[in-house]
Amino acid sequence: MEVRWIVALFLTTDTGDGPMKKSLLVVLLLMLFGWGWPVGSARSADAAGLQAGIAVVEITPPIPYRMSGYFSERLSTGIKDRLKARAIVFRQGQAQSALVFCDLVGMSPQISKRARERAGRFTGIPVSHIAVAATHSHTGPLYFGALRAHFHNKAVAEHGRDRYEVVDYPALLENRIVQSIRLAHSALKPVSLRCGTAREERLSFNRRFFLKNGSVRFNPGQRNPNIVRAAGPIDPEVGLVQIIARDGKPIGLLTSFALHLDTVG
Numbered sequence: 001m002e003v004r005w006i007v008a009l010f011l012t013t014d015t016g017d018g019p020m021k022k023s024l025l026v027v028l029l030l031m032l033f034g035w036g037w038p039v040g041s042a043r044s045a046d047a048a049g050l051q052a053g054i055a056v057v058e059i060t061p062p063i064p065y066r067m068s069g070y071f072s073e074r075l076s077t078g079i080k081d082r083l084k085a086r087a088i089v090f091r092q093g094q095a096q097s098a099l100v101f102c103d104l105v106g107m108s109p110q111i112s113k114r115a116r117e118r119a120g121r122f123t124g125i126p127v128s129h130i131a132v133a134a135t136h137s138h139t140g141p142l143y144f145g146a147l148r149a150h151f152h153n154k155a156v157a158e159h160g161r162d163r164y165e166v167v168d169y170p171a172l173l174e175n176r177i178v179q180s181i182r183l184a185h186s187a188l189k190p191v192s193l194r195c196g197t198a199r200e201e202r203l204s205f206n207r208r209f210f211l212k213n214g215s216v217r218f219n220p221g222q223r224n225p226n227i228v229r230a231a232g233p234i235d236p237e238v239g240l241v242q243i244i245a246r247d248g249k250p251i252g253l254l255t256s257f258a259l260h261l262d263t264v265g
Helices: 003-012 025-030 111-123 146-159 169-186
Strands: 043-045 051-058 084-092 096-102 130-134 191-198 208-211 217-218 228-229 236-244 250-256
Touching: 051 169, 051 250, 084 169, 096 111, 096 169, 111 130, 111 169
Parallel strands: 096 130
Antiparallel strands: 043 191, 051 084, 051 191, 084 096, 191 236, 208 217, 208 228, 236 250
């Protein structure tokens, strides 16, 4: 299987809004490098010539900046956790691929396209082998899309400028994504992989419920007395791929978990 298809499959695990096929993340890297072990308890591999590099770059905007995830204007008032772009690059023989995960509600297609093209020129990684995804944080910056344009244009019309966008965040984000891939590429070293699965059933719930009147409602309200039961399951499986340097020390961990995170309180 070609690397480009592995990257496409990987992106399908980050929808966050529905059940995933079991253990996608665990098997993807094995498929990428031609392995075919069944998924279950932890397994390991030391593929000939497999290398990986990891880098983390901060992408936190200045305060105040509009936050994403809702339909009203919300401004950041402080920083609890710094936002990051986390990149991992794999290389085996002539095959190279890169994955970048950003603490954002979503990824602008235009920024992703430009960042992947620039990173590809710097590193030699084919653009089709670079995936940029978002962790879907509802407390990251509102930096693209129709809602951002509405608030921005309204601010400019009323005040002559947008006082909440004191930096060109899209340009900053694009540069930081490119930087993360370049740094990860420069950090390539021989590695082995260990993969496995775990279960986490305490965080997720299905947001569709059967009600006493026979209807099915989405988000009917917390502790609504008319709720009978959830209308569907959750996916509690956590896929895990550990990246281990030749000295035996872990340098990174890839995880995949089906969860639409929307927690701000």
